[in-house]
Amino acid sequence: MTIYIAADHLGVEIKKELKSYLESNDLQVLEIDLDNYELDDYPDFAFKLGRLVASHENAIGILICGNGVGMSIAANKVKGVRCVRATSVDDAFKGKNHNGANVLAIGSNLGLDLCKEIVDTFISTKPADTERYVKRINKIIDYENGAYNEL
DSSP, rough: EEEEEOOOOOTTHHHHHHHHHHHHTTOOOEOOSOOOOOOOOOHHHHHHHEEEEEEEETTEEEEHHHHHHHHHHHHTTTTTTTTTEEHHHHHHHHHHTTOOOOOOEEGGGGOOOHHHHHHHHHHHHHOSHHHHHHHHHHHHHHHHHTTTOOO
């Protein structure tokens, strides 16, 4: 599994700590190649990471900004991305297992310890395999591809 990670200026320190933490657990973590500066724009990071995740099988992404909301909104505009904004381990678990999330957005406002717990949960959670969840995820994918029209 490849893990892409990116952060805007509000998430740089958490990103550095998480990358080091994940690599110490023998995980492959790749930072996207955009520079941070004082007033950088979170959509740029979300779009670039989203395209990388969507184009690589078995890849997931981690986005960090002030509270995770903006990154989540932007990432979900990228075809093939299902991004969950998580503020708890339960959000991370359900986002991946129930909703097929392949990108996690978290806020630096949560603090490093909670961010580690959320990231650990997201990484270790198995993708959806329950029929009702898979059906729902496939509806989202089909809608995104123009093959499903809502009722």
